[in-house]
Amino acid sequence: MSRVDVPASPSADASPEVPQVEVTLHVNGTSHRLRFDARVTLLDALRDHLGLTGAKKGCDQGACGACTVMADGKRVVSCLALAAQYEGREIVTVESLSENGELHPIQAAFARHDAFQCGYCTPGQIMSAISLIAEGRAGSDEDICEFMSGNICRCGAYPNIRAAIREVAGEA
Ligand code: FES
Numbered sequence: 001m002s003r004v005d006v007p008a009s010p011s012a013d014a015s016p017e018v019p020q021v022e023v024t025l026h027v028n029g030t031s032h033r034l035r036f037d038a039r040v041t042l043l044d045a046l047r048d049h050l051g052l053t054g055a056k057k058g059c060d061q062g063a064c065g066a067c068t069v070m071a072d073g074k075r076v077v078s079c080l081a082l083a084a085q086y087e088g089r090e091i092v093t094v095e096s097l098s099e100n101g102e103l104h105p106i107q108a109a110f111a112r113h114d115a116f117q118c119g120y121c122t123p124g125q126i127m128s129a130i131s132l133i134a135e136g137r138a139g140s141d142e143d144i145c146e147f148m149s150g151n152i153c154r155c156g157a158y159p160n161i162r163a164a165i166r167e168v169a170g171e172a
């Protein structure tokens, strides 16, 4: 695994009263040594410290799923996760899914089925969908609805999202 040292952002050092922590985050196969405010969320660490803006900030309170990433193969709502608690865990974000210019099968299925309109929820939907299929919980529309219920789409692309997930789950 390669390693990149990332300097603290100015805002991370802005307040001397706020405890700073040094954390090594493993993200998409690369190890990053970071220093930030102990209260920084995993979402903000990814977006503001590592420039990985695929995971989106929708509600910032655990209600929409736009910020979903994976940690050790499990879905995580990264706006509610403290980055410091993810030291040493394997974090995967939507940026790592395509390989050699080829979309991940679920990304390709989303495109085929028009499973997005504005696209803001899409990275979170895709990360959740991958987990759902890996967990064997995409066997029916009812299951897909239930286990994707934490991912909100304000554009209402749900039927298309379900169709994309059904297709890939069927192949799996
Ligand atoms: Fe994390 Fe909405 S931004 S759940």
Ligand code: FES
Pocket (backbone or CB within 6 Å): 115, 116, 117, 118, 119, 120, 121, 122, 152, 153, 154, 155, 156, 157
């Ligand atoms: Fe717009 Fe889902 S595609 S919020």
